[in-house]
Amino acid sequence: xxxxxxRSPAQLVVLTWIVxxxxxxxxxxxxxxxxxxxxxxxxxxxxxxxxxxxxxLLTIGVAVVGVGLARRxxxxxxxxxxxxxxxxxxxxxAFQGLLGPAWIGWLLLVPxxxxxxxxxxxxxxxxxxxxDAERR
Numbered sequence: 001x002x003x004x005x006x007r008s009p010a011q012l013v014v015l016t017w018i019v020x021x022x023x024x025x026x027x028x029x030x031x032x033x034x035x036x037x038x039x040x041x042x043x044x045x046x047x048x049x050x051x052x053x054x055x056x057l058l059t060i061g062v063a064v065v066g067v068g069l070a071r072r073x074x075x076x077x078x079x080x081x082x083x084x085x086x087x088x089x090x091x092x093x094a095f096q097g098l099l100g101p102a103w104i105g106w107l108l109l110v111p112x113x114x115x116x117x118x119x120x121x122x123x124x125x126x127x128x129x130x131x132d133a134e135r136r
Contacts, residue, residue: 009123012069018115019080020066022087026059074131080119087112 008016033052042048062083068076087108094105118124 008072009127011118011121011124012072012127015080015115015118015124016066016069018111018118019062019069019083022083022111023059023063023066026055026062030055030059072127072131074128074135077119077128081116084112084115084119 030052033048033055036042037048037052061079065076065079065083069080090099091105091108091112093099094108095102099105
């Protein structure tokens with residue numbers, strides 16, 4: 001007895017890799033913040049701990065969303081969209097000079113825009129509509 005394995009559309013594969021790459025960048029940021037927490041001289045230790053913990057929780061959340069995309073969880077699209085919108089909001093802050101130089105804004109905006117576009121392409125929506133229909 002053989003099990004037929006559906007091939008994922010290229011758009012879904014690229015979207016999954018974008019989200020997993022975002023999770024990896026967040027993980028690197030979390031490690032950097034943890035390193036700075038122990039090695040650096042924080043002016044406000046409580047704020048530094050809170051930022052590190054928040055970044056770690058975001059890393060876990062984005063990684064779960066990436067795994068959900070890879071496994072085609074039926075209702076994962078909302079999490080993908082929410083993360084990309086949050087990333088766009090951060091990019092706007094970078095463009096305004098609140099969060100660093102403008103090039104950081106572009107590093108946040110471009111993958112988020114591509115991910116949102118891929119999320120709403122016909123092959124990706126068809127995959128998740130089929131998964132949603134299976135659940136019913």
